[in-house]
Amino acid sequence: MRLFLLGLILIHFSAISQRTVPPGLLKNWKKTDITRIDGSPYYDPETLNVDFDLNFVSKDSVDLFNSGRLQRIRYQVLEDSIIKVSTLRMKIEELSEIKLVLTALESDELDFRLILSPKHLYDLTYTPEAYKAKNGEVVFISESGRVEPQFRHKTMTPVDFIFENFGFPEYRKGGFVVRFVVTSKGDVTGVKVVASSNNRFNDKLIQAVLKTKGLWEPAEFKGEKVSVEMEYDFNLGYEDRKITSQVDSIAYSKMYLDYGTNFIKDGAYRSAFNYLKKSIDYNPLNIDAYFKHAEVSFALKRKEDGCESLSYLLLLEQKKAVPLYEKYCK
Structure with missing residues (x-):
């Protein structure tokens, strides 16, 4: 299963012999459940807890959103309602206004069945925390897997990108919490370090966050682009390693x-x-x-x-x- 997810996220291919895209597929879909092909449940938490969106933006491109990172991948529609993404083939078992079911092909020796719902309908199942900014705009508090902007980068999550550009010395210990807003237009505003163990590095962290400008797609809630407040906690070397006999x-x-x-x-x-x-x-x-x-x-x-x-x-x-x-x- 991990190979499937990695293949879905990382591998890119060139589409050929494209068939007609089924009506209703071109929308943003949220993974809501995963079972075995016959409907039997999975118990592996690594499989169950993987969260992602599939946004079919055109007849040959799908945006995969996972772990805060957005990546565009090519796909094909083959005969018998089969979708090919990288080396992975899935059959469209069900497609309606409220549900998409994709099933792996047993001939590929994979055993999973994905159930997805339109993202705007999934958003009706919860109410995110929000506040009103000084300019009157409603700002939502980021919630992983629900309301969060999408960071478009081939290899890095936003946390990794910011840390890479922070340049905090590896030999030092430090703790920093940075907060900022990704607006409904994808801009980065209001960058502020709200907790710091060493104020001398605060400006460096702010500059690292500002380098993400131009890489964000705004969050969506109920089909509308919205502003979202982000908060990242960088705990750099404060937790001492402990020797333990526990195994995974x-x-x-x-x-x-x-x-x-x-x-x-x-x-x-x-x-x-x-x-x-x-x-x-x-x-x-x-x-x-x-x-x-x-x-x-x-x-x-x-x-x-x-x-x-x-x-x-x-x-x-x-x-x-x-x-x-x-x-x-x-």
Whole structure:
């Protein structure tokens, strides 16, 4: 799944043999949910929590907005309502005034189903904080994934860009909070350092923020361009590193899943069995590990272990596990 997201964000391609764009596709869509192709839920927080917008601005260009950064990517519409973005192919399963459903092709060995809604309709589901400026203009408080201006840069988020141009010495410790407004026209105004551990560097930080001028697209709320107040906190070296014995259980689970999958390809099922069990132990919500563990268990004629993995998949509402359980465990 991470490869899909990175491919969606980073890779650019040249479109060829473009077909007619389906009516209703050319609008700004907000990702609201992601499931497996059959509708079964995901439990991987890294997948569930990824937030992005897809704004189909023309018949061959889509703006991807993710982590505060805006990037324009080329896409194609192929036969059978298939959209190709980079090397990723998705089928338009449903398209209406209120919903877009994109499904990965199983032939590409990807398993996800994206549900999106028009951004202006999504905006009706919440009320952002706002205040009235001295000039009478309403200014919204930035909220990630909801109301925020878009920073158009190929490689950097706005925080990275400002930090890069700040030039704060690496050997020093410091803490700074900077606040500014990106107007409804994309201008940068009202830059102010509201907290600082060393006032000598305040002007440098302000100048770094001003260098973002010309790189912002204004935020939109309910289809209207709006002004938004931004605030970035730069905590530079104040948090001491602590030695800990804790491990990233999600990362370890994925690592052992990869080991197990490779052992299956080599026909080393006993080793695969052991590594897949470790993968499940580190993350009891790793769906793919359960499926692979069941596969290996049945290959080793360990029916009880295989049925145990399938039973957990049933508890996790995985639809593909139902026929397998009926076939092997009843």
